[in-house]
Amino acid sequence: MNKISDRLNALAGSNRSSWFERAKWLEENQLWLKKSGDIALDIMTILRAKKISKTKLSESLGVSPQQMSKWLSGNENMTLSTICKIEEALGYELIQVTDPKELENAFIEEKCFSGSEDSSSCEMYTIVVGHNNTFKSA
Amino acid sequence: MELFSIFASELYSIKYDGEVENEFDRLFKLWMNVEFVSEFIHRNAPLLKDKFWKGYSENDVVMLVRNEAFHFQLGLSQLYHNTIKGNFPDFDNKFEPIHLGDTGGYYELVESEIHGADRTVMPYRTVLRFYAVKVDANTYVIGGGGIKLTKTYEGTPGLSKEVAKLGHLKQYLIANGIFDKENLRQFEDEQNI
Numbered sequence: 001m002n003k004i005s006d007r008l009n010a011l012a013g014s015n016r017s018s019w020f021e022r023a024k025w026l027e028e029n030q031l032w033l034k035k036s037g038d039i040a041l042d043i044m045t046i047l048r049a050k051k052i053s054k055t056k057l058s059e060s061l062g063v064s065p066q067q068m069s070k071w072l073s074g075n076e077n078m079t080l081s082t083i084c085k086i087e088e089a090l091g092y093e094l095i096q097v098t099d100p101k102e103l104e105n106a107f108i109e110e111k112c113f114s115g116s117e118d119s120s121s122c123e124m125y126t127i128v129v130g131h132n133n134t135f136k137s138a
Numbered sequence: 139m140e141l142f143s144i145f146a147s148e149l150y151s152i153k154y155d156g157e158v159e160n161e162f163d164r165l166f167k168l169w170m171n172v173e174f175v176s177e178f179i180h181r182n183a184p185l186l187k188d189k190f191w192k193g194y195s196e197n198d199v200v201m202l203v204r205n206e207a208f209h210f211q212l213g214l215s216q217l218y219h220n221t222i223k224g225n226f227p228d229f230d231n232k233f234e235p236i237h238l239g240d241t242g243g244y245y246e247l248v249e250s251e252i253h254g255a256d257r258t259v260m261p262y263r264t265v266l267r268f269y270a271v272k273v274d275a276n277t278y279v280i281g282g283g284g285i286k287l288t289k290t291y292e293g294t295p296g297l298s299k300e301v302a303k304l305g306h307l308k309q310y311l312i313a314n315g316i317f318d319k320e321n322l323r324q325f326e327d328e329q330n331i
Contacts, residue, residue: 004274005147007316012141012150017163019144023215026170026208037204040172041197048180074172074204 029077037074039083039094044072046090060089139310141279145221148229151280152307162268165283169207169266176200178285182295185287199265203285206249206266213252229276236269236291236301244304245270245278267291269300271307273316281307 026033047054058068070076071086087094112122140153142160151162159167168174179186179199186194194202217227232252233245247268268283282300291297311317 004316005277007314008141008150008273008277008279009143009147011314011316012143015140015142015153015160017142017144017151017160019163019166019211020215020218022163022166023211023218027212027215030208033208037172037201041176041200044173044176045197069173072173073170075170 032077033075035095036076036078039078040072040074042092042094043086043090046092050090052090057086057089061085139306141314144280145218145227148221148227148277149280150278152310154303154306160280161282162280165266165268166207166211169203169210169285172200172204175203175285179203179287182287185294188288190289191287199287202263203265206264210249210252210266213249217252226276229278233270233272233278243272244301245272246283247278247280267297269304271304271311273311279307279311 043057046052047057054068054072055065058065061068071078071082083094108122139155140160142151142153142162143149144151144162149162151160153160157164176196179196183196185191186196186199191199221227229247233247234251236244236246247270248264249266250264265285265287266283267286268280270278270280272278282303284294284297284300286294286297288294291301
């Protein structure tokens with residue numbers, strides 16, 4: 001056994017890092033991990049600004065410090081229920097969802113500008129939202 | 139202490155006594171942990187007053203660390219895929235010697251080198267460092283690392299200790315017969331550069 005790599009492999013034996021599986025998992029879950037990280041950093045920022053300890057927050061939520069640390073790691077797939085409870089405890093909104101009516105109007109506006117919506121819907125839209133826009137079909 | 143294989147026959151990492159994981163895994167998990175990184179950056183916020191960090195808030199740096207850790211792992215993952223296909227990584231081109239003080243013979247690995255980015259062309263901020271002992275051509279053992287916020291590692295609290303850990307790693311490798319007389323002499327020569 002002369003080669004250094006042979007000696008290293010013999011010394012490592014069956015000790016192999018599982019990093020490759022973890023990297024694959026990160027790649028597959030990167031979209032929600034980004035949001036989870038941002039939420040965790042928002043919570044850390046609020047705690048620091050408001051001088052609230054992590055212990056106090058975990059106590060007010062009735063969870064263990066270990067569970068709180070999991071959430072603050074930014075690597076947990078938090079449920080909406082959990083996020084809402086934390087928002088309530090902190091008094092800050094952590095995630096925002098588009099108002100369904102605003103979203104609906106945005107799609108109508110998009111169709112009216114493109115001319116694919118009939119003129120009556122666009123006129124009604126103009127009256128309802130109070131826009132002075134002149135749509136192609138109006 | 140226990141040795142772990144990262145890339146078979148090229149990259150290894152040490153698990154120190156008292157630690158749960160080897161340094162490679164331990165550091166990547168820390169760098170991806172928002173709570174840890176946020177507290178580290180907040181603790182060392184005065185270092186961000188340097189002109190190098192102009193325009194960066196504490197949270198900017200936290201997000202930079204997490205993003206870099208993410209891409210670091212994906213970059214290594216790509217190298218690992220290439221290895222499976224028979225294209226072995228040129229780690230000698232990716233690890234750089236730590237030149238300062240009496241730390242010759244020790245090396246560092248940064249994310250930009252994994253992706254082959256030319257840091258002389260673009261303003262490339264890389265803050266994550268793996269510290270390693272070179273044991274042979276293209277063969278390294280990772281023994282520490284951390285988040286480097288300053289030009290030299292001595293300026294960032296905790297990093298000198300991480301580099302010093304390489305001394306313990308070297309002793310472990312000698313005690314376990316990884317270095318023979320020839321490459322130990324070569325190693326000592328490099329330390330005296």
